[in-house]
């Protein structure tokens with residue numbers, strides 16, 4: 001069965017389930033944490049379920065995270081906290097493996113975690129390689145593509161440094177050219193047009209984020225995929241801010257490669273990542289760092305006999321930290337059990353509550369408003385206080401952990417909200433912003 005079909009079946013399987021359906025996660029008592037307004041916004045966003053309080057459900061989910069309640073953590077775009085089920089799996093496997101001093105490498109584990117990755121990304125497990133982070137995935141693609149001096153890469157001004165430096169280094173080393181577009185915050189079509197205007201006879205690659213780190217804008221990746229196919233371009237997507245925040249379907253998007261981090265929205269162990277490479281692109285994106293596990297069949301130095309692994313495993317090499325990937329598998333299972341459509345609805349509801357409140361305060365919200373274009377990352381600024389001061393103020397007086405945005409020269413504050421956040425926390429953030437405006 002194709003990865004995408006399995007993915008849909010998995011989602012369907014959990015679609016109607018509620019709190020009771022997964023006692024393995026929700027054995028602990030749930031706290032009611034909603035505000036009246038929050039619950040209304042959630043219902044309006046389509047988040048209500050019959051027979052149980054949506055807020056009680058999400059409070060139960062929150063209980064699965066050892067994340068301290070001493071501060072309000074809204075920097076998931078930087079690093080995602082892990083649920084206990086993932087942390088415990090890592091602990092247990094480290095203990096077991098250290099006792100016998102073994103790597104724990106096993107084909108069964110390799111494929112079972114990749115099966116979940118396929119369900120998360122909408123691809124076949126064989127199209128997934130383990131990496132340490134999104135940046136490593138970017139590097140594999142950027143350095144593996146057959147580019148000549150003068151070949152052009154199109155990217156945006158809102159990229160994270162992780163999807164910037166590798167291309168700049170290749171520009172310096174191999175003389176490729178980089179062209180950038182400024183994402184429009186108001187029109188998806190305008191973004192497609194801006195990209196199309198940059199495409200010329202030397203354009204070879206399109207490298208963009210699915211969800212931008214700067215404002216959480218969801219770019220029209222499927223439509224851009226069609227454009228890319230029309231011009232016969234390599235299409236790479238930086239998915240650091242998307243996988244785990246919402247359903248992703250790389251097959252439907254039509255990209256050649258897609259990189260993400262295990263330690264952000266997937267809520268997995270730190271130092272884990274996933275790289276999807278479409279089967280038909282495997283032989284074109286040359287594996288540069290190779291070794292044990294990259295090959296298949298016999299290798300012989302004397303005769304030069306050697307062959308790459310027919311799957312994306314060719315991008316992996318040497319000893320892997322198995323407990324971490326086991327923990328990533330548990331974190332992905334946790335999200336799949338929750339259902340990523342439901343995760344997205346919840347996250348959107350939190351973001352809408354925050355954007356609405358910021359509007360009421362007269363703050364300048366830079367993130368898009370269109371339902372298909374905003375995510376659960378909200379970037380804003382206030383005229384009364386520069387971003388660094390605001391971040392410090394919120395941290396000091398309201399114990400809020402946010403992140404400043406300098407990308408694209410925006411000089412704004414980013415709040416990224418995930419399933420462990422609540423409407424109460426959104427209210428506190430709004431209270432803090434209001435206080436900053438008159439401080």
Ligand SMILES: Cc1ncc(COP(=O)(O)O)c(C=O)c1O
Pocket residue numbers: 077078132133134135136159160162163209211212213238240241260261273
């Ligand atoms: C869009 C984007 N790409 C890449 C990265 C880098 O991620 P990692 O540290 O996992 O390589 C980030 C991190 O915030 C990001 O937001």
